[in-house]
Amino acid sequence: MGKTLSEKILSAKSGNNAGAGDIVIASVDLSFVQDTTGPLTVIQFRESNLKKLASPERTAVFIDHAVPSPTRALSNDHLVLRQFADETGAIMSDVGEGVCHQLVAESLARPGDVIVASDSHTVTAGGLGAFATGMGSSDVAVAMGLGKTWFRVPESIQITVAGQFQRWVSAKDLILHLIGRLGADGATYKALEFGGDGIKEMTMSQRFTVANMAVEAGAKVGIFPSDEVTKAYLVDQGRGTDYQPVAPDAEAVYEQTIQIDLDTLEPIVARPHTVDNVALVRELKGTKIQQVLIGTCTNGRLDDLEIAAGILKSKKCHAGTRFIIAPASRQIYLDSLEKGYFRTLVEAGATILPPGCGPCLGLHQGALGDGEACLSTSNRNFKGRMGNPKAFVYLGSPATAAATALTGEITDPREVV
Amino acid sequence: MLRGKAFKFGDGISTDHIIPGRHAHLRSDLPELAKHVLEDADPTFVSRVGEGDFIVAGNNFGLGSSREHAPLVIKMAGVSAILVKSVARIFFRNAINLGLPVLVCDTDGIDDGDELEIDLSAGTVRDITSGQKLTSGKIPQVMLHILNAGGLIPYIKKHGDFKL
Numbered sequence: 207m208g209k210t211l212s213e214k215i216l217s218a219k220s221g222n223n224a225g226a227g228d229i230v231i232a233s234v235d236l237s238f239v240q241d242t243t244g245p246l247t248v249i250q251f252r253e254s255n256l257k258k259l260a261s262p263e264r265t266a267v268f269i270d271h272a273v274p275s276p277t278r279a280l281s282n283d284h285l286v287l288r289q290f291a292d293e294t295g296a297i298m299s300d301v302g303e304g305v306c307h308q309l310v311a312e313s314l315a316r317p318g319d320v321i322v323a324s325d326s327h328t329v330t331a332g333g334l335g336a337f338a339t340g341m342g343s344s345d346v347a348v349a350m351g352l353g354k355t356w357f358r359v360p361e362s363i364q365i366t367v368a369g370q371f372q373r374w375v376s377a378k379d380l381i382l383h384l385i386g387r388l389g390a391d392g393a394t395y396k397a398l399e400f401g402g403d404g405i406k407e408m409t410m411s412q413r414f415t416v417a418n419m420a421v422e423a424g425a426k427v428g429i430f431p432s433d434e435v436t437k438a439y440l441v442d443q444g445r446g447t448d449y450q451p452v453a454p455d456a457e458a459v460y461e462q463t464i465q466i467d468l469d470t471l472e473p474i475v476a477r478p479h480t481v482d483n484v485a486l487v488r489e490l491k492g493t494k495i496q497q498v499l500i501g502t503c504t505n506g507r508l509d510d511l512e513i514a515a516g517i518l519k520s521k522k523c524h525a526g527t528r529f530i531i532a533p534a535s536r537q538i539y540l541d542s543l544e545k546g547y548f549r550t551l552v553e554a555g556a557t558i559l560p561p562g563c564g565p566c567l568g569l570h571q572g573a574l575g576d577g578e579a580c581l582s583t584s585n586r587n588f589k590g591r592m593g594n595p596k597a598f599v600y601l602g603s604p605a606t607a608a609a610t611a612l613t614g615e616i617t618d619p620r621e622v623v
Numbered sequence: 624m625l626r627g628k629a630f631k632f633g634d635g636i637s638t639d640h641i642i643p644g645r646h647a648h649l650r651s652d653l654p655e656l657a658k659h660v661l662e663d664a665d666p667t668f669v670s671r672v673g674e675g676d677f678i679v680a681g682n683n684f685g686l687g688s689s690r691e692h693a694p695l696v697i698k699m700a701g702v703s704a705i706l707v708k709s710v711a712r713i714f715f716r717n718a719i720n721l722g723l724p725v726l727v728c729d730t731d732g733i734d735d736g737d738e739l740e741i742d743l744s745a746g747t748v749r750d751i752t753s754g755q756k757l758t759s760g761k762i763p764q765v766m767l768h769i770l771n772a773g774g775l776i777p778y779i780k781k782h783g784d785f786k787l
């Protein structure tokens with residue numbers, strides 16, 4: 207009987223012949239924390255008496271959620287993390303470097319790795335073929351100290367993608383469509399395993415967008431096989447030797463298979479206050495938007511900024527709409543400067559924030575006022591998410607976001623270009 | 624045997640309902656953070672809940688973030704167990720890791736304010752107010768070990784490793 211990608215990776219990392227439903231103890235290739243969940247991880251680590259990291263060079267601490275720190279309390283949390291990295295030898299990524307998941311994708315994740323971190327969007331690295339999943343502070347503290355953790359091997363849902371994206375339709379529309387079909391708990395405890403001819407053409411950035419939001423359907427991982435695109439990306443990042451082919455067996459057993467035809471997809475948004483509350487962009491025409499955010503670990507990459515700059519070139523954003531951009535990493539920031547995207551976007555009216563999470567979690571910068579609505583390229587629109595339970599968050603693609611910034615109301619990008 | 628009052632919530636209670644990101648600056652002041660538990664779902668909850676009471680909710684409880692602060696503040700508020708129709712994966716693991724039991728059962732028949740009695744080892748819930756009796760799904764063995772040790776950190780402190 208063949209194995210799914212998850213079963214293969216967890217078999218290799220646990221030394222067992224693991225199948226869906228089994229409990230295994232697997233070695234962990236990379237663990238990391240960020241600044242909102244990291245301080246509790248440090249407390250749990252100290253409390254557990256584990257003392258040393260299993261492998262400091264494969265353990266990382268990211269300060270990305272509240273950057274630069276807006277308050278004294280958060281600055282003190284940052285101090286705790288810097289001191290922990292200092293004491294243990296963990297990799298330290300400080301203010302200005304960018305969002306953990308983007309940096310992990312750029313520099314640390316490898317196909318076939320098991321990755322755990324105290325952030326639910328750790329699933330992003332599934333785009334590279336890693337079994338990557340979010341856990342809480344206690345689990346990550348123990349994984350850091352022991353270099354292993356326990357897993358229930360997930361059942362997998364196969365997502366077979368065919369065709370090609372139409373112009374102005376992108377990976378974000380694909381994953382919103384899928385979450386709309388599955389529901390916010392449709393994949394709870396399960397793996398989403400992507401395959402089919404349609405993924406072969408997808409860039410790494412697009413794969414990261416899709417993998418990133420697997421958790422919004424409740425999934426444990428959202429995973430892609432590795433291929434030539436993966437290899438080229440790793441070579442480009444100066445780590446071609448990290449490449450390893452990973453793929454499911456041909457006779458792998460899936461719990462169900464869902465077919466998606468990219469040719470038929472249209473721009474989609476998720477309406478407040480759940481990610482599975484999707485609608486076609488054109489159905490929401492006329493919905494007024496006071497703030498647009500392009501950024502986050504979902505869609506804050508160079509190609510996302512390129513799309514926005516393409517739509518907004520020599521144009522001005524709507525006067526009633528604040529347009530905020532938070533690039534996902536320093537590398538993206540620099541590339542965007544060099545390519546002139548930032549000039550175009552700032553001329554159109556955008557405010558550029560430092561690399562990091564920006565307004566995504568409502569902690570600082572870009573918090574919404576009562577009754578205001580934001581169209582964001584992020585991954586979550588829960589009530590209160592952007593700092594105010596009386597505000598409304600719509601999730602959409604970078605193209606939809608840029609078109610919306612232009613008109614001040616939810617707009618199908620195909621209408622303005 | 625646990626005994627307390629049911630506080631009823633609906634489906635899809637997210638970690639942002641439980642403890643929103645805007646309070647992240649309080650995460651190093653847990654008693655202060657705990658004053659905001661579930662405030663975006665029911666602002667009166669924290670003033671009404673008592674030691675040993677239960678959260679009773681619908682589907683996909685705890686979806687969203689990996690923040691362990693979510694079950695932590697629930698526990699700090701005095702809640703002794705969570706009863707749900709279904710629970711999000713990370714939240715489930717986090718709650719057990721903190722020694723906070725989550726029972727999966729059909730919660731539709733339990734009303735807000737009902738007096739409940741829970742037998743964790745038998746996996747049974749008795750609604751004293753309605754007279755109804757419920758059985759909960761089994762907690763996986765590995766999680767029971769962790770729960771019985773009082774949580775993951777006490778477990779590791781005791782065993783130094785996973786002894787499953």
Ligand code: SF4
Binds near residue numbers: 305
């Ligand atoms: S960008 Fe948003 S979703 Fe991504 S890690 Fe930061 S807060 Fe979480």
